[in-house]
Amino acid sequence: MEKQKKAKVYLVGAGPGNKGLITVRGLELVRTADIIVYDRLGTAEFLSEAKDGCELIDAGKTPGGHKMTQDEINEVLYKKAAPDKILVRLKGGDPLVFGRGGEESLYLAERGVESEIVSGITSAIAVPAFAGIPVTHRGINTSFAAVTGHEAEKPETATDYAALAKLDSLVFLMGVKNLSEICENLIANGKSPDTPIAVIERGTTPQQRTLVSTLAEMPALASKNDVRPPAITVVGETVRLRKSLAWFEKSPLFGKKILVTRMRNQAGKLSKKLMELGAEVCECPLIKIVSKMSALDILKEKNAIIEASFLIFTSSNGVELFFEALLEAGFDGRFLSGKQILAIGPATAESMRKYGIIADYVPDSYVAESLLPYFEKIKPAKVLIARAEQARNVLPEKLAEMGHQVRIINAYKTEPESSYLKENVAEIRDGAFDLATLTSSSIADSLADFLEREHLDPDLLPVISIGPITSERARQRGLKLLGEANVFTVDGLSEMIVQTLGRSEPE
Numbered sequence: 488m489e490k491q492k493k494a495k496v497y498l499v500g501a502g503p504g505n506k507g508l509i510t511v512r513g514l515e516l517v518r519t520a521d522i523i524v525y526d527r528l529g530t531a532e533f534l535s536e537a538k539d540g541c542e543l544i545d546a547g548k549t550p551g552g553h554k555m556t557q558d559e560i561n562e563v564l565y566k567k568a569a570p571d572k573i574l575v576r577l578k579g580g581d582p583l584v585f586g587r588g589g590e591e592s593l594y595l596a597e598r599g600v601e602s603e604i605v606s607g608i609t610s611a612i613a614v615p616a617f618a619g620i621p622v623t624h625r626g627i628n629t630s631f632a633a634v635t636g637h638e639a640e641k642p643e644t645a646t647d648y649a650a651l652a653k654l655d656s657l658v659f660l661m662g663v664k665n666l667s668e669i670c671e672n673l674i675a676n677g678k679s680p681d682t683p684i685a686v687i688e689r690g691t692t693p694q695q696r697t698l699v700s701t702l703a704e705m706p707a708l709a710s711k712n713d714v715r716p717p718a719i720t721v722v723g724e725t726v727r728l729r730k731s732l733a734w735f736e737k738s739p740l741f742g743k744k745i746l747v748t749r750m751r752n753q754a755g756k757l758s759k760k761l762m763e764l765g766a767e768v769c770e771c772p773l774i775k776i777v778s779k780m781s782a783l784d785i786l787k788e789k790n791a792i793i794e795a796s797f798l799i800f801t802s803s804n805g806v807e808l809f810f811e812a813l814l815e816a817g818f819d820g821r822f823l824s825g826k827q828i829l830a831i832g833p834a835t836a837e838s839m840r841k842y843g844i845i846a847d848y849v850p851d852s853y854v855a856e857s858l859l860p861y862f863e864k865i866k867p868a869k870v871l872i873a874r875a876e877q878a879r880n881v882l883p884e885k886l887a888e889m890g891h892q893v894r895i896i897n898a899y900k901t902e903p904e905s906s907y908l909k910e911n912v913a914e915i916r917d918g919a920f921d922l923a924t925l926t927s928s929s930i931a932d933s934l935a936d937f938l939e940r941e942h943l944d945p946d947l948l949p950v951i952s953i954g955p956i957t958s959e960r961a962r963q964r965g966l967k968l969l970g971e972a973n974v975f976t977v978d979g980l981s982e983m984i985v986q987t988l989g990r991s992e993p994e
């Protein structure tokens with residue numbers, strides 16, 4: 488994006504909290520911003536999208552630790568705005584729906600700083616929608632109003648309940664504290680005590696919770712269930728449609744909290760899949776790559792690579808690190824021409840494709856041994872295996888027994904990582920996670936070591952494994968194994984998680 492010539496502030500709506508609910512323009516700005524001044528509500532999912540070096544300013548806090556006043560926020564925006572800087576003011580929902588975006592924009596305009604308003608999806612509409620409540624429905628209502636449930640500061644802006652009670656549907660924001668008054672006032676002004684009402688807490692997120700009742704009974708229900716902000720309150724007949732239209736809470740993994748333990752560079756696909764299925768995902772890598780092969784290693788192994796007739800990759804990481812080193816050494820895929828190149832597992836084969844290599848063979852089962860039958864038919868040959876330093880030795884040993892000349896290239900080395908898990912130790916102790924995913928034996932070891940060190944009962948964090956080798960290690964290490972993927976891929980693992988945790992009957 489081109490930087491503007493004059494100082495400018497982008498007032499960007501982040502939507503109500505669900506990562507999918509930001510506009511294309513909004514996300515583009517977040518990704519290119521030099522400075523982001525953000526509110527807490529609805530923005531958390533997007534801060535990780537900011538580029539390296541982006542200055543993140545929490546408008547909820549001053550350096551002294553107290554909440555920034557609106558005047559202080561205005562001043563920060565004005566001071567930070569600069570001609571060559573992309574300054575994003577990121578707000579929950581839509582910036583102009585009870586977001587004080589108008590005030591900020593005015594303050595800047597008065598001082599000669601332009602703003603661009605990037606509309607967001609307001610919680611007033613999206614949160615009811617995620618609870619299966621349309622704000623309008625033909626034949627049921629002809630209007631709806633978005634209302635603040637905050638007590639008015641001045642009498643002239645006090646809520647006019649007599650007028651509101653005449654409207655079909657009402658959506659209250661910031662209404663948790665005054666819920667009883669809202670219900671009482673609407674009844675006192677003529678709304679039937681039986682009017683349906685829904686309160687939706689943390690809508691559009693995996694923690695969404697919806698209570699449905701009547702105007703007369705909601706205050707008691709809400710207080711019994713300890714409803715807390717942020718919540719949206721919807722009053723009106725369309726609330727009844729929720730019975731047929733609720734969809735989000737029926738996602739197979741809705742309400743489930745899953746710990747994804749893969750390495751950072753690989754976790755994304757699995758996490759995304761689990762989130763699409765409705766789960767709340769916490770990424771805590773349990774191993775990290777500590778050393779990678781280099782161009783020098785390629786040069787050292789140059790003859791061995793040239794002479795080998797077979798090259799085997801056992802993981803995506805192995806593929807990526809081998810090819811990056813190869814490219815750095817000044818070679819490309821042509822250097823491997825004439826060899827048969829094999830991949831264990833479709834993800835490994837997929838990574839090869841990115842470097843222009845189509846696997847000659849991918850076994851049906853994705854463990855190293857599954858390649859052995861393929862080699863039984865082959866005359867003794869030179870076989871090169873590029874893999875992690877601590878990988879199991881079954882494959883090279885068996886190939887050697889068959890008479891093949893095996894050479895191993897250590898593409899990378901991993902070590903256990905526990906810092907991320909450590910941050911979540913209190914939650915693990917509370918049993919907050921429904922399960923953790925295990926995608927390799929070394930991850931199983933790392934998890935078992937961590938639980939032992941922290942004196943945590945393995946029952947507190949049950950696991951699902953990606954395949955038989957990982958399962959065996961999990962059992963040996965005393966982890967509580969709930970299941971094993973039938974197909975050893977991310978999709979297979981997700982499917983097994985749904986089978987194990989998923990709701991068979993949506994409520």
Ligand code: SAH
Pocket residue numbers: 502503504528529578579580581582583584585586608609610611614659660661662687688689690691692716717718719
């Ligand atoms: N500009 C925001 C509203 C800010 S006022 C918007 O357009 O959505 C803050 C209020 O928004 C909260 O008190 C709550 O009523 C509502 N809200 C925002 N996000 C919400 C969410 N995920 N679930 C329920 N209510 C939400």
